[in-house]
Amino acid sequence: MTREVWITGQGLLSPLGQDLETTWAGLHDPAAIAAAADTGFMPPFTIFPASLPPLDKFxxxxxxxxxxxxxxxxxxxxAAMAMEQAGLLGxxxxxxxxxxxxxxxxxxxxDEKVDETxxxxxxxxxxxxxLAEQLQTELRPTLFLAQLPNLFAxxxxxxxxxxxSSRTFMGEEAAGVDAVRVAFERIQGSQADLFLVGSAFNASRQDIPLLYQAGGYLLEDPARPFWQRPKAGMCLGSAGAFLVIESRESAEARGAKxxxxxxxxxxxxxxxxxxxxSANAAREWAQVAPKPGCAVLSAATGVGPVxxxxxxxxxARVTGPEQAQVRPTAPALGHSVECAFLTNLVLATKAVQEGKLFPALTADPVEAAPARDFDQVVVTTWGHRRGEGLALVERI
Structure with a gap:
């Protein structure tokens, strides 16, 4: 018998705001979305930077x-925001x-300043x-170790x-999906009760656009329709997203909502x-079997032809018997790679509580389904090179 898994805390930083509520409001505001795009950081590419809130609280x-x-x-x-909402901070x-x-x-x-020095x-x-002397004098061991990916956690x-326990996944979009999947399965299988799970991505690093452009993935013409872009169709976006997920028994014992x-x-x-x-996604959809009229938050990258x-x-899910309501998030937030799936899970939790989505972000028919109340949100991600993930979030 598998156990019920609840989301009890969520935290989000995005190009539209320094918390979930501001981001959600921004998704309803075309002017805020337009202002979030930065074309001057590394022309001719567009990125969606995010700013940090005052740090002293967290x-x-x-x-x-x-x-x-x-x-x-x-x-x-x-992560601190998610823990605070779940009653775990401090x-x-x-x-x-x-x-x-x-x-x-x-x-x-x-540390770009140290590199330049x-x-x-x-x-x-x-x-x-x-070189050895510069590394010893300019690069403090504490700072260097703090930047290693396996010490993010x-x-x-x-x-x-x-x-x-702690575990770190690397591997672009699929890493974010597997971080959630493994935590979810461990709770369902009674191997653990309580997880803090999440990711972050910084598009405003000089090396990041260069790395993705080396593969020919970055968009140069922002006027290209989102769903019809060539391989060079991705705009990167910064984000930080965390969830507290736990067994129903754990949440009830703690008195967590x-x-x-x-x-x-x-x-x-x-x-x-x-x-x-498509075959992978269809198999996952059939396994989850969401209700007709569900909402879908897509972490589509913009990279063609995928x-x-x-x-x-x-x-096909919009026009077929599924009657799904679809929204991509990258047109407003950019693509945050490892963090894209987590970002949409946080937004899905908000959406299922609201029972409605934010307005369409493109003029494409895929977003043209009539608005209706829903109690399920499907979160999908198709990585720019590999990985097809799917999650189902439901109202309680």
Missing amino acids: VPKRGDQRAMGPLMLSGCVA AAPEVLKQVNLMVGVGGGER ILAALNGIDDGNM GNISIVLGVSG PLARLSAVLNDRCRRDAGQA TAEEHEFLL
């Missing part, structure tokens, strides 16, 4: 603030040792001794006092031959 120690870059600070703040150590941590995150952040000192000189654990029920989390992958991603294939799959 990261009170200045040493902790200095030891983390924007990526890890975004994750730490979003809880007793015996409570926090029951909180397990599961994250999906990319490579560690470099070292490059200026070397100035083309092939001098290993000078470590920083959260240190700052917020979470002392249960459920925000929504997490009923399924699935993940698959393929070589992306024609029709393979986004066009995802569009075809979703349009």
Whole structure:
């Protein structure tokens, strides 16, 4: 017998706001969405940057603030927000040792100022001794270790006092899906009761657009319709997103209020031959079997041709017996890679409580279904290269 899994806390930082409520309001405001896009950071590409709120509430120690870059600070703040809503922030150590941590995150952040200092000192000189001296004097071990991806969870654990088990997933969009999937399955299977699960992504790092443009994925013409873009169709976006998920028994014992029920989390992958991603998604949809009239939040990337294939799959659910209501989020938030699935799960939790979606973000027929009340939201993500994930969030 599997156990019921509840969402009891959520935290979100996005290009539209420093918390979930501001982001949700921004999704209803075309002017806020237009203002979120930044075309000047690395022309001709567009990114969606996010700003951090005042840190003192959630990261009170200045040493902790200095030891983390924007990526890890975004994750730490979003995690603290989720814990606060779930009644776990500042809880007793015996409570926090029951909180397990599961994250999906990319490579560690470099300190760009230190890199520039070292490059200026070397100035083309092939001098290993000078490089070693610069690394010892300019790059503090605490700062360097804090930037490693496998210590993303470590920083959260240190700052917020979470002392249960910890696991980090790497691997772009699928990493975010698997972080949630493994936590969900462990709760269902009675292997654990309580998880803090999430991710973060910083699009405002100089190296990140370069890495994705090396593969030819970044959009140069923002006027291209979202669902009809070529391979170079992605606009990156910064985000931090965390959820507290736990068994119903755990939440009731703590007196925690459920925000929504997490009923399924699935993940698959393929070589992306024609029709393979659609077959994976169709199999996942059939396994979850959402009600007709459900809402769908898509983490579509904009990268062609897979986004066009995802569009075809979703349009069939809009016009078919499923009568789904679909919204992509990347046109307003950019694509946050590992964090995209988590971001949409947080938004799905809000949407299922509201019983309605934000207005259409594109003029495409896939978003043209009549608005109606719903009590289920399907969250989908098709990675820009690999990974097809799906989750079901339900109203309690």
